[in-house]
Amino acid sequence: MSKKRHTRPWIEVGREISSSRAGILTAISFALPLAIWSLVSYTPFIWHPDIRLELPASRADSTSVYVTGDHVGKDFFAEFQDAIRAENEAIERGETKSSRRSNTRQIRQVASLAIRQGWLNADQERDTEAIFYIWQDLATGERVSTRPVLSEENLYLVQKNWTLLSAAGSEYSRESIPSTPLYKLVPQGRPANPDYLPEPLAVLKAGINAFTNEIDEGETSMAERTLHSVKIVFSGFLVSCIIGIPLGMLCGSISFFSRLIEPFVDFFRYMPAPTFSTILVAILLANDAPKIAMVVLGTLFQMILIIAKTTRLLDNSLLEAAQTLGASQKQLLFKVIGPGILPNLYNDLRILLGWAWTWLVIAELIGVKSGLTEFIETQGRWRNFDQVYPIIILIGLIGYFTDQFLAWLRRPLFPWLGEPIGPKSRAVISCVAYVPNWFKDAVDRRQPNPPRT
Amino acid sequence: MSPESSVTKLPDYREQSPKVKERFERFHKRPVVLEVKNLGRVFESSNGPVTALEDVNFNIKRREFNCVIGPSGCGKSTLIRILAGLDYPTSGQVLLDGKPVLGPGADRGMVFQGYTLFPWLTVKRNVMFGPMNAGESETESERNARFWIDMVGLSKFENAYPYQLSGGMKQRTAIARALANQPRILLMDEPFGALDAQTRFQMQTSLLEIWRNVEVTILFITHDLEEAVFLSDRILVLDAHPGRVNEMIESPVPRPRNDEQCVHPEFLATKQHIEHLIHPPESRSDTPLRITRMTDPDDTVF
Known part of the structure; x- marks a missing residue:
């Protein structure tokens, strides 16, 4: 006979959920944002307001030049394509003047494509001769571009251009470049999200690269940056604890100290810590000291009040x-x-350690920029947001796992x-179980033993 | 049952059997441990001063077991806190062995209703707390702690933390902790008030056993009449608003005490007398509740 198990509903007011269900929900709580991010990133019809260019684009009536990988708005892109088609029609009608110089520029239209396909090396961007033969191969079908797949329209233009280029012979020479104008390839691109929302895989790749890339001499590796940031946070937090814990305990237990210290502390914490940054630099000069002091300034006053x-x-x-x-x-x-x-x-202290992390960003910007924040700042300015996100997530992960470990x-x-012991903390406990014992032994050793009579 | 037989004539509570009388004669020759003289306590409140205690006078003899009882608001708790030195009198004074009490000290142990064990210390460490702070060596205080823990019957739990103990076991630990300091007087503030009836009775019996064998004087606050009569040599009855001494009763119940005595005439007489002192018959409200019948008329329970 099968026993009918009594199952509780998942949603119930005021009742703790079972630990296996809690584990499932924890996993979902992380999986859900990741799933939303992936969905928005990889499903073109959800958002994707931009076009990421796969061919370079420039037009005669504008000075801005777009290269492969640039983002443009969808409407702007359509308009841009039409403008290029109009330019090509003008060439057809013989209304456009040209020079070898401008044609050399047109030849390089396929350079980025060739590099991406691996047909050319990255340093061959201006190697006109090599690019010349790429036109030949594309026109004859010897080489077929897969990233991007050239549109019918563009393939036709490639063949027309090759006809012009090969007019003086299919062997490259300086004279191969005609003076009659070459056609412009119509810009191609894929729908994409704005650059501030990179795809999960791009972020993951950038994150792995950030830690595995060889770095030039004199540059700071990501591991060194991380260590430096961790050092700033923990030094600042430690200094705060050394001052804040005794003061907080005194204020909380002895009215005299409470009345003497807390009013001023209460006032001081309303003065934003970042406003002291220049003063801290003036006092402590430019190295890590003012940064650590910033973390202290940001956490100490709250710490005194909370501990009190x-x-x-x-x-x-x-x-x-x-x-x-x-x-x-x-x-x-x-x-x-x-x-x-x-x-x-x-x-x-666990909560305050989290606070210390939030002060890190401001701390690392004062004086000489340093650590992870400097990297975020620089890459963010260049709009390399796929580089920025891994570092932001890294800071989050360090904070989160420190806190979980402490929990x-x-x-x-x-x-x-007498708190219940969860299965996941068992492993951590077995690793560090000797710490309290060691601590207890140390305390026991220090107990004074009066002389026996 | 006829009305005559339900109310049996009880003896006067002041009638003591020769044995009890003889015991009290010896009792009164004992030296005074605690002396309370003209004690008063006035609290300042937003509605003006409130008198909690007024002109309280009494003595506690060496190795006496004294219970303080009174209606709520009679200042029992204020009184015991002043005796412990946790509160101060606004008039009068407390003398312990003739010396005025000016603050808390190890010579007056206290057991609270809320256990107040240190949760971060094991049973043994809790009991060692007082002696260790007084400078006793670790080995010495550990040896003594084992003795007291054994006395209250918790040897198996000496390494348990308070959260692992039942209410009764916590209070046993608290008693052992207070006794380990070997105080001149043990003050107990409704110590068994939070325990269930059965545990409470066990604790009362144990406490009497401990008191019989240990050199200790006990002042015990309770609001339970039976508990007061069962435990005490003398019962201090307080009035409320303001708190004053109403009567110091000498219990006619012979020792040693056991649960059978709870139905003896002298026990019932003493209990009834205190009952009258605390809840005078004229003060009782006999207005019946106004309850509408909500059941079927035939649906009777009696």
């Missing part, structure tokens, strides 16, 4: 119980408040909370 609040939330009856057990003021601070707020303090550490660090 966390300290205040400690159950006052624990302090009273400790007092009835004879604890001194100092013992209240170190033996009750300290360990008592530790789990909440740990969570606060997994909670269980072994604070066994007294």
Whole structure:
């Protein structure tokens, strides 16, 4: 007989979902944005307002020249094609004047195509002789372009141009370039999204390249940049902790310090940290110091207030119980408040570490630009957004996994909370389980042993 | 059941059997541990001053088990907090062994209703907290902690964290923790109030056993009349608004106490007397509830 299992509905108010379902939903929560991104990127009819050019395009009545890979609007592209066709008709009617010089430029129309096909090397862009034979091969059908596949219209134009070019013989010489005008290829392109929304695969490729590309001497590798950024964030955060944790705990536990420190801190945090950037550079000069100071400035004041609040939330009856057990003021601070707020303090610090990451971008822009932000800045200015996204995502991933790691550490660090242990944290715990033991041993060793009588 | 037999004539609570009388004679010769003199506490509120305690006077003898009972708002909690040094009196004073109490100290242990164990310490470490802070060595305080934990019957749980314990076990730990400091007086603020009836009875029995064997004086706050009569040598009854001493009752129930005594006439008489003190018959509201019949007329339950 089959046992009917009682299944709970997926959607239920105020009830925790099972851990296997939670895992599925976590996966979906990441898969969903990725799926939307892919859908928008790879399905032409959803958005794709632009045309990405696959042939270079220039017109007589405009100074702007578009190269392969440039984005143009759809309407502008149609208009552009018509303009080129009109130019070709004018050539047909013999209304256009020409020179060898301008024809040399026309010959190079297929250079980018040939390079992309691998028929020419990247440095042969201006190698007129080599390009001359590409025209021949294209016209005779010896070579067939696949990226892009030339339109019928353009193939016809190629053949017409080849007729003009081969008028003086099919062997290249300086005289091969005719003085009668050559036809312009009609621009070709594919529908594309704007350059600020690159495709997932392009971003992935750019990301892999950013870390695997050989770099020239004197340049900074991406790994070095990442390390530098991580260093800035963690140094700033560490300095904040060293000042902020004791001050926050004092403010939260002793009214005297609360009244003395918190009003000014409360005021100071409303002054935007970035406004101090030039001052920080003036004081600390141009290296990492002002950057670290920026992270400190951005996190410290919030930290003091948050930790003060966390300290205040400690159950006052624990302090009273400790007092009835004879604890001194100092013992209240170190033996009750300290360990008592530790789990909440740990969570606060996780949130504040996230804040420190947000200050990184501003910190790295002040003084001499550095780290990952410098790369984002430069590539963004050149509109190389496919280079920018991997770095943004990288920063996100570092932050996210640091936080997840710290979340997994909670269980072994604070066994007294009795929090349930998830399957994924088991691995992390087994790796770092010795840390609290080591810490405990270290504390035990430091306990003074009075002389035996 | 006839009305006559349902109300049996109870003896006067002041009638003590010769054995009890003899015990109280010895009791009164004992030295005073805690002395409360003209104690008053006035709280400032937005509606003007509120008097929580007024002119409270009483003594606690060495190794006495005293229960404080009173209606809500009688200042029981304020009183015990002042005794512990967690609050201060606005008039009068508290003397412990003749010396004025000026703040909290290890000489007055306290057990709270809300357990207040340190969640980050194991049972053993909780019990070691006081002695270690007083400078006792780790080995010494650990040895003593084991002794106290054994006394409250938690040896198997000495390495458990508080979250792993039941309410009763938490309160046993709290008692062991307070006793480990060997206080002159153990103050207990409704310690069993949050426990279920069965656990509470076990805890009361255990507490009496501990008190019988350990050099400790206990002042115990409760709102449970039976608990007060079952545990106490003397019962301090307070009035409310303002909190004043109404009567210090000497319990006529002989020791050792057991659950059978809960139906003995002297037990019931004492209980009834306190009941009258706390809820005077004239103050009881006997207005019946205005309930409309919502069931079928034939559908009776009695």
